[in-house]
Amino acid sequence: MRLVSAVEELQPADFSGGTAVAVGKFDGVHLGHRAIIASLLRTAERDGLQSVVFTFANNPLSFLQPDVCPLPLASRAQRLELLDQAGVDACVMVNFDAEFAAIPAREFVERILVGQLNVRHVLLGDDFRFGHRGLGDAALLRELGPIHGFTVEVVESVGDEEVGAVSSTLIRNAVLAGDLVAAREMLGRCHAVRGEVVHGDARGRELGFPTANLGGAVEGLIPAHGVYAGSVVIDGVERDAAISVGVNLTFEPEGAPRVEAFVLDFSADLYGTQMEVRFAQRIREMLPFSSVDALIARMHEDVAETRTILAELRADTPAV
Template structure:
């Protein structure tokens, strides 16, 4: 997949055959986003045009209203990888800054999407707004399509059978409440975070449960403190794991929350490696135990439940 990181870097010659473009923030790449991108991809294939996702490296509110900007569900790299996994030809991921924010809605469509990307078909979600002060909407896009010779398509919300309307904000709420199952239903995959495995305090090893600890910059939105069943992905291989998010209320109640994975039936040295942690099920909240024996009994129970839920 071709990755373009600025409007100036777009070469019209790359899109001589025309393009079918999906525009949006695509934070979390949930089922609604996937529906938009899949519709765009199949339309591009049918017409012989290139399939293009147009999105932002940062959330627009990080520039417009930093105090109101939500925490991102995925890092830039995670989004690019997820978009590439859908089989698209190109992704334009630009920085939302003062220059971009100042582009009038009509100029964005006519000069950028049509002028540079040679758009023949443009698709967006019903709730998406574009252009200076968010002046652009589905109605304007359709009017510009009729005027400039492209098809404008606006897709409605996608609904989950259990969760109802799917949105990035609802996924964020679910994760911050520890409901990784609901978040996973809305994204169509287990939610994941990623980072480097670093040295911890070795307390888990002393208790018979050695953990791989994520440190430094962790990509993705970490769910609420608690214990989870899921997977640790190393070099593309998934391993079942019991996962702890939080401090250790029994030993270090004042520490900053961290992500630790006890990888089942695994004993290799992982320090310095990149590990992705995928959350499948919430087991319990974080609690303080009155004795070391009580903690070990609960950790054993967590592992048993993890095996049962993951079928391993």
């Protein structure tokens, strides 16, 4: 997938054969976004066009109203990987700043979509707005389409019959509430965070449950505190894991929250490696224990429950 990081970098010659362009924020690249992308790819293949996603490196609210801007579900790098995996030919991911915010909606269409991307088909969700003060919408696109030779498609339904309506806001609320089953149903995959494995206090190793701890800048929205069944991905290999998010209430109730994973049936030095942590289902909240023995007994239960949850999840997942 080709990446363009600024409007100024767009070269019309690169898109001379015409494009189908999906415009939106694409935070999380959830099932609703995937419906847009699926239609984008179908149209591009049918008409011999390049498939392009036009999106933003940052949430526009981070510039327009930073006091109410929500935390992102996924990092810039995570979103780019998801779009690449979806099969998009190119992604234009620009910074939403003062310069971009000042572009009138009509100019965005005529100068960027038409002039630089040679658009032949535009797709967007039914609630997406663009241009200065958000004055651009599907109605404006339909007005300009016949003039400049492009068609417009608004993807009205977001989600499917089982999940219902899907939005980044609903997924964010689910993740922050610890409802990773609901988040998974709306994302179409397990919610994930990732970062570098760093040294912890080695207490898990002392208890017989050595954990890999994420440190530094963790990518992705960290779920509510609790113990989760899930998995980790290390060097491209996915392994089952029992995951803890939060503070160790038994030993360090005033300590810093952290994400740590006990990787099942695995033993290796992971310090300094990059690890992705995928959350399937919350098992319980974080609890203080009256003794080390009580904590160890509960950890054994957590691992057993993790195995059961993941086995049931695999049994319910159709073979590809």
